[in-house]
Amino acid sequence: MPGLLLGDVFPNFEADTTIGRIKFHDFLGSSWGVLFSHPKDFTPVCTTELACAAKVSDEFKKRGVKMIALSIDSVEDHHNWSKDVMAVSSSTAKTLPFPIIADHNRALSIELGMLDPDERDSDGLPLTARCVFVIGPDKKMKLSILYPATTGRNFDELLRVIDSLQLTAQKKVATPVDWKLGDKVMVIPSLSDAEAAALFPNGVTTKEVPSGKNYLRYTQP
Numbered sequence: 001m002p003g004l005l006l007g008d009v010f011p012n013f014e015a016d017t018t019i020g021r022i023k024f025h026d027f028l029g030s031s032w033g034v035l036f037s038h039p040k041d042f043t044p045v046c047t048t049e050l051a052c053a054a055k056v057s058d059e060f061k062k063r064g065v066k067m068i069a070l071s072i073d074s075v076e077d078h079h080n081w082s083k084d085v086m087a088v089s090s091s092t093a094k095t096l097p098f099p100i101i102a103d104h105n106r107a108l109s110i111e112l113g114m115l116d117p118d119e120r121d122s123d124g125l126p127l128t129a130r131c132v133f134v135i136g137p138d139k140k141m142k143l144s145i146l147y148p149a150t151t152g153r154n155f156d157e158l159l160r161v162i163d164s165l166q167l168t169a170q171k172k173v174a175t176p177v178d179w180k181l182g183d184k185v186m187v188i189p190s191l192s193d194a195e196a197a198a199l200f201p202n203g204v205t206t207k208e209v210p211s212g213k214n215y216l217r218y219t220q221p
Helices: 024-028 044-055 057-062 075-088 107-111 155-170 193-199
Strands: 014-017 020-023 032-037 065-071 100-102 115-120 126-128 130-135 141-147 185-187 204-206 217-219
Touching (some): 014 075, 024 032, 024 065, 032 155, 044 057, 044 075, 044 155, 057 065, 057 155, 130 155, 193 204, 193 217
Parallel strands (some): 065 100
Antiparallel strands (some): 014 020, 032 130, 130 141, 204 217
16 A cells, blocks of 8 residues: 555545545544455355345444445446345345445545555456455554455454554553454563552463563463
C-alpha cells in the first residue's frame, strides 16, 4: 500500500456506495472499521466471500466494527449482485447488511494500492486484489492483509485479529500464535515483573526456557 503504513491516518476519501455518497471518516464515526475489496461483481469467489461476510456481520457489529466492501463495478451492479449474494448466504437478513463502494474508474483502488497486476478483466484492465484494512477509532490503520484475486479470505481469522487488536489497544499485552478470545495472553517485554504483577491481578506465569531469560510471561486478561 504505497505511502500508507500501520499507524498512519487512513485517507478520508469520498465515494459513491450502495447507501449513497459517503465521506469515509464520517461513515466510521467513532467505530472501528474494516474495508475489504473484491475483484469484480458477479464472480464466484467474491460472491462466496460477501455471502460469508453477510452471515457473520452480527459478529463484527458486536465488536463495534463497521463493515464496508469495494468493487470496481457500478452502484447499480452492486445492488443487483447483492441479491445473488444474499441468496447464497444463509443469513436471515433480506438485504446486504453493509455498503459496497463503487470504484468503477479504479481511482480509489489505485490510491490505496489495491490492484492485482496478474488478474485482468476482459478489457485487459487489472482487477482489485482482495485487500483487508482494519481502521481504529482514531482513523489510523491497524492492520492490512493482501490476498491475490484467486484466494478467498477467512472471515473467522479477520474476527480473531480484530479481537486481538481491540484487546491489545486497551491492555499491555500481546497475543501468541493461534490465540483466540478467552485464551491466555503474553505480557509485553517492556513491562518489568513488578509492573506486570501490579497490572494483572489474575497473576503472571513464566515459562522456563534454556536461555534462562524470563520473557515468556503469560496472564489471563
